[in-house]
Amino acid sequence: MEPILTISNLTKKFGYLTAVKELSFTINKGNVYGILGPNGSGKSTTLGIVLNVVNKTSGDFKWFDGNTTTHHALKKVGAIIERPNFYPYMTATQNLKLVCKIKGVDYSKIDEKLEIVGLLERKNSKFSTYSLGMKQRLAIASALLNDPEILILDEPTNGLDPQGIHQIREIIKQIAAKGTTILLASHLLDEVEKVCSHVVVLRKGEKLYSGRVDEMISSHGFFELKCNNQDTLVKLLQNNSVFGKIKVQDTLVTAFLNEPMKSDDFNKFLFENGIILTHLVQRKESLEEQFLQLTDKN
Template sequence: METILSIRNLNKRYGRVHAVNDLSLDIQKGNVYGILGPNGSGKSTTLGIVLNVVNRSSGDYAWFDGKLPTHEALKKVGAIIERPNFYPYMSAQQNLELVCKIKGIGYHKVQEKLELVGLWERKDSKFRTFSLGMKQRLAIASALLNDPEILILDEPTNGLDPQGIRQIREIIQLIASQGTTILLASHLLDEVEKVCSHVLVLQYGKVLYSGTVAGMGSQQSYWELRSASLEALQTALAQYPDLSSITLEQDTVVVQAKSGLDAGLLNKFLSERGIYVHHLMERKRSLEQQFLTLTETKS
């Protein structure tokens, strides 16, 4: 699989603040990556470095397997790392045509991108009349004018209402379905979980997790059990090997195994001791639960 961006041992210091701390990451073509972390975790600094607007302290990065110098590679990148900035007295179409003129792109792309972000019917409306969500969608259209191989978005839904967040999410999913690689920085767990295939969790500039979203959720699955006697169930489970925790949550016993848990063997073990469960189900921890576990452990 083609590597769009490779980051190795990247560091950025601002005096005593280690904003990016030995970060390594590979962005593979066709995936949607989320950089997840609270404000101040190093997300925006990382994006600024790879977009050549922030100087790194040490480490390295390479676009497109290092086949192109950075200034040439960035011509194949679309990015929004600041608030949308267009001429307020010009229409949506006029603003995008100006971007086309600056970048040497044909005007025919304007209609295509405005339709993609759902703004073609407002093409003649002045930018100053747009809501924040519409301004953000216009910025996405602008970033897509050159048909980039990768789209980089820094907090694309920041400040938007629920409807605006949903619209941006749907646009990102549509762009990804068309084969564009996406790198998205966000502090919103729900946004990353619903949009991204891969996630990098940062805290204080350090990588706490790097991998698939599904893989992060499956790192710590747990089992729910219910039976007629919860006390007897807990007593029996205490004798079962490889359980790392047994807790009672209302009318449910929740267990976590040190390694994989075989439901059939567990059920057999309990029935041999006269305990019959009427509920036995594996659950996956949500991205939020995993994120909180990671950050609480490392803080």
């Protein structure tokens, strides 16, 4: 695995507030990483530190092999950490030409990047005529002009309507499919589950989980159950090592599995123990359920 960014024991304090606390994780080439957490969990602060716009309090981070200065490394980074900032009465092409001059990039890249974000047909339209989703897509085109090795996005779908959200997510997937590493901060579990291969879960600046998304949601799932003799059912489940957490809410019993089990085998097991179900549904845990379990434990 080739590291793109390595964060080690990173801490940031604003007076008495610790925004990021001894945070460590590594981003490897070719993956889509999500920093997931509610507002105020330290996501934007972490991105600000590695992009040299926020000073760290302690800890360290290194780009690529660690022998590259942050200044030089950032030439290989594309980032959007604030709302798109373009001239409203200039066209998309004119705005991107200015970015090319700043980044020292050839103008020939402009059409190529506008095509990726689906704005080539609107390249001669003024920025002021763009919808919020189009403005965000133009910002992504701008961040791609220097063919970055990693694209950093802070809450890329914030404030967009469902169609705009879908378009941005599809663009992120397309960019990732071409080999660009992506790091995005989001408070949306749905976004991370649909777009990211890896996730770092933060709460109040502390890391709760770091790893693959599919491993985080690779639990054996759970059964939702109802029957007329609930107490007997709960006792039977609690005394069986196949089941972990047992949750009771009114007439619904939720039994989390420690190992794989088919619903017909489960139903047979209960029937042999004198329990007849009136309701049986087998489900997989979503990232949301995993996330809630993580935050409950901490």
